[in-house]
Amino acid sequence: MSKSLQYDNQCTVVGLTPMERVLILTVPPIIGIVLGYFIPVIANWANQLPWVPFQGPIKLIASIEEKWVVIITAILGLIGGIWLTIAAFRDTLIIVITNDEVHLKIKETVQIFSTADITSIFLEDKKLVLLGKSGVELARENYDSSSDKVEQAFIMHGFSWSSQGDPYDSDYRPWVPETPELSPILHALLKAREQALKKKEEESIKVLHQEAKKLGIVIRDKGSLQYWRKIE
Secondary structure: OOOOOOOOOOOEEEOOOHHHHHHHHHHHHHHHHHHHHOHHHHHHHHOOOOOOOOHHHHHHHHHOOOOHHHHHHHHHHHHHHHHHHHHHHHOOOEEEEOOOEEEEEEOOEEEEEEHHHEEEEEEEOOEEEEEEHHHOEEEEEEOOOOHHHHHHHHHHOOOOEOOOOOOOHHHOEEOOOOOOOOOHHHHHHHHHHHHHHHHOOHHHHHHHHHHHHHOOEEEEEEOOEEEEEEOO
């Protein structure tokens, strides 16, 4: 759910460092301007290579000799760089930890979890995972901070940190179509999710992951392979 972030001094915020923020704010726009400025030069060069794709637009750019073109392309590059900066901040996970709650803010959404509902926390393949009672997966989000910083922040607030990784690791099994332990609905869901993994459709992957939890299983991925376990 969406909620404005207002916290007192009894919390720890884990996110981008000031230096990382400066780099994200400055580097993409600068690169965008530079690339935009040299687009006409690049187009002239690429126009001499018949194997380069998009020959139509390349020839069109190369045919324009007015000096104002580089100004327009530089401005477009700047806009593209700003868009990348906004996207980077939007997709960066901010973790706010108190003794009573954990707030995970990403893509203008805040997930809030009570300390009493969290039984284990660990990191897996650059993802922060929160587990609840009966082994239900509360959250699985990509994180950008150092693993040590994330671990220390949770331990400092008294959370149960699993340094050995997923306590249910041995319960996972690779998904195989027609596995009798799973219902036809789950097989259909996993098949759809398999296709989403191959196409790298991140939003569909996440939505189907959440739907699987509602149906009683937890999924984790290794490449394009899906592994599952039942929630106790």
